[in-house]
Amino acid sequence: MFIQQLINGITVGGVYALIALGYTMVYGILELINFAHGEIYMLGAYLGIIILGFFTAVGLTSYSLPLALILTFVLSTIFCASYGFTIEKVAYKPLRNAPRLSPLISAIGVSIFLQNYVMLTQGATDKVFPHVLENEGFEINGIRVTYIQLFIIAASAVLMIFLHIFITRTRMGKAMRAVAQDKVMASLVGINIDTVISMTFVIGSGLAAVAGLMVAMYYGLVNYSIGYIAGIKAFTAAVLGGIGSIPGAMFGGILLGLVESLSAAYISSEYKDAYAFIILIIVLLIKPTGLFGKSHEEKV
Amino acid sequence: MYLLEVRDITKHFGGIRALEEVRFRVKEGSIMSIIGPNGAGKTTLFNCLTGITKTTKGNIFFLDTEITALKPHNIVRLGIARTFQNIRLFKEMSVIENVMVSQHCRTGSGLVASVLRNNVFKQEEKTIREKALEYLELSGIEDFAEVTAANLSYGSQKRLEIARVIATEPRLILLDEPTAGMNPQETLEMMGLIKNLQGLGKTIILIEHDMKVVMGISENIVVLDHGVKIAEGTPEDIRKNPLVIEAYLGKEH
Numbered sequence: 070m071f072i073q074q075l076i077n078g079i080t081v082g083g084v085y086a087l088i089a090l091g092y093t094m095v096y097g098i099l100e101l102i103n104f105a106h107g108e109i110y111m112l113g114a115y116l117g118i119i120i121l122g123f124f125t126a127v128g129l130t131s132y133s134l135p136l137a138l139i140l141t142f143v144l145s146t147i148f149c150a151s152y153g154f155t156i157e158k159v160a161y162k163p164l165r166n167a168p169r170l171s172p173l174i175s176a177i178g179v180s181i182f183l184q185n186y187v188m189l190t191q192g193a194t195d196k197v198f199p200h201v202l203e204n205e206g207f208e209i210n211g212i213r214v215t216y217i218q219l220f221i222i223a224a225s226a227v228l229m230i231f232l233h234i235f236i237t238r239t240r241m242g243k244a245m246r247a248v249a250q251d252k253v254m255a256s257l258v259g260i261n262i263d264t265v266i267s268m269t270f271v272i273g274s275g276l277a278a279v280a281g282l283m284v285a286m287y288y289g290l291v292n293y294s295i296g297y298i299a300g301i302k303a304f305t306a307a308v309l310g311g312i313g314s315i316p317g318a319m320f321g322g323i324l325l326g327l328v329e330s331l332s333a334a335y336i337s338s339e340y341k342d343a344y345a346f347i348i349l350i351i352v353l354l355i356k357p358t359g360l361f362g363k364s365h366e367e368k369v
Numbered sequence: 370m371y372l373l374e375v376r377d378i379t380k381h382f383g384g385i386r387a388l389e390e391v392r393f394r395v396k397e398g399s400i401m402s403i404i405g406p407n408g409a410g411k412t413t414l415f416n417c418l419t420g421i422t423k424t425t426k427g428n429i430f431f432l433d434t435e436i437t438a439l440k441p442h443n444i445v446r447l448g449i450a451r452t453f454q455n456i457r458l459f460k461e462m463s464v465i466e467n468v469m470v471s472q473h474c475r476t477g478s479g480l481v482a483s484v485l486r487n488n489v490f491k492q493e494e495k496t497i498r499e500k501a502l503e504y505l506e507l508s509g510i511e512d513f514a515e516v517t518a519a520n521l522s523y524g525s526q527k528r529l530e531i532a533r534v535i536a537t538e539p540r541l542i543l544l545d546e547p548t549a550g551m552n553p554q555e556t557l558e559m560m561g562l563i564k565n566l567q568g569l570g571k572t573i574i575l576i577e578h579d580m581k582v583v584m585g586i587s588e589n590i591v592v593l594d595h596g597v598k599i600a601e602g603t604p605e606d607i608r609k610n611p612l613v614i615e616a617y618l619g620k621e622h
């Protein structure tokens with residue numbers, strides 16, 4: 070029972086972590102809570118259904134399922150990355166020098182717009198994700214692991230390792246860290262800030278798209294409002310780990326997933342969604358900077 | 370040959386006139402100082418030259434290219450780099466990373482290569498690292514390459530700022546109070562470093578309050594007061610100029 074819940078928790082936690090990364094990266098660079106980020110995750114799930122549906126119709130799924138799935142992931146990620154890119158250009162960039170509340174309100178506006186856009190075009194009812202993998206899996210000592218769970222855990226881990234290497238080793242990663250620490254100075258050593266900000270949105274949105282698709286495969290159901298609750302939980306994960314900190318978001322996401330699934334099993338599953346917010350409140354009261362966050366002085 | 374030409378630039382912040390029709394030219398390979406009492410507009414001038422602040426009026430030419438409206442990262446690419454009065458390092462990065470990231474504007478292979486980590490990219494990374502070490506050596510802080518920037522001593526942080534400036538491969542270097550807060554020994558070393566930069570063919574403009582430094586190394590001095598250029602000339606001329614004495618000490622009654 071305990072190990073079973075641990076596996077369930079890590080599965081969900083991996084997804085939270087992927088979404089939380091998008092929040093934390095954007096916050097690190099723009100000090101903006103991108104409330105539209107959850108909607109990108111939702112779009113990722115919908116795009117998955119649409120693209121996979123198309124592949125089924127043209128017969129690619131029956132020809133080669135892995136190929137169809139890989140293509141679905143790639144295309145959905147590309148679409149969502151371009152959504153993220155466009156949202157930044159349209160809704161945040163014009164407000165870069167505005168008071169901090171303005172882009173925040175703009176973000177909420179984008180979120181509401183995207184939810185309604187999907188509701189109008191795709192309908193308000195739940196959509197079923199094509200049962201491509203069914204619920205196949207294996208059992209060891211009474212612990213059941215489905216292939217989808219295994220896939221989610223592996224994919225999350227691989228993506229996070231890639232991101233870590235990208236941020237610490239590559240030139241663009243260094244530029245991102247430089248911009249996060251001091252935008253003006255970064256521009257004065259020749260870094261194009263606009264490119265770095267766009268890149269941040271593209272990467273964050275890509276990760277959210279993968280998360281959305283995996284959840285759609287895991288639960289099998291999607292509707293236009295799933296981005297809201299997932300977004301808020303991932304935001305909690307980011308705050309828990311220390312917003313702005315990339316390892317913090319990874320750790321916070323997994324921790325949140327574990328707490329949720331363990332408390333649902335051992336305390337009560339009726340309050341499953343409430344645990345995340347109890348944690349949020351506790352973190353904000355006791356350590357507002359989060360587990361990995363640093364308190365930083367105001368710039369004078 | 371003139372490297373930089375500032376033509377009547379004016380900068381107003383609301384009702385405050387930070388710069389009023391300031392004009393001067395800088396010869397390639399020379400060291401020039403900008404002096405003036407606090408609030409004279411010296412740092413604003415640097416901000417205009419590097420594109421952080423847009424001028425209200427006037428034009429700036431760098432090697433016959435007008436840079437007045439360019440963005441900071443493009444101006445760096447053309448070859449103007451600067452330091453700040455209050456040190457601005459990427460504090461959470463290591464010393465060598467600070468220098469490596471500053472070579473960003475001079476390196477070729479793009480994002481795709483850096484993700485694929487192919488041979489061209491690896492070779493380039495290696496070159497960047499070697500060059501960074503060279504720049505650190507030039508500034509005398511090569512021993513601290515892997516230290517986090519925030520943990521450096523004050524003097525070393527100032528040196529790191531200069532290493533980072535050199536890393537952008539500039540032709541013109543703007544130094545905002547390079548010796549502020551330094552003891553006489555450190556000041557002397559800094560003057561030596563600035564002279565070395567000149568020896569490498571760099572042109573230097575400095576804002577400085579320490580008159581020993583100003584008189585000791587500059588070939589030309591521009592004096593600003595309340596945003597207006599009140600004098601320009603060699604250290605000898607400036608020392609004797611009654612307007613300058615008045616700006617610093619007030620009128621005799």
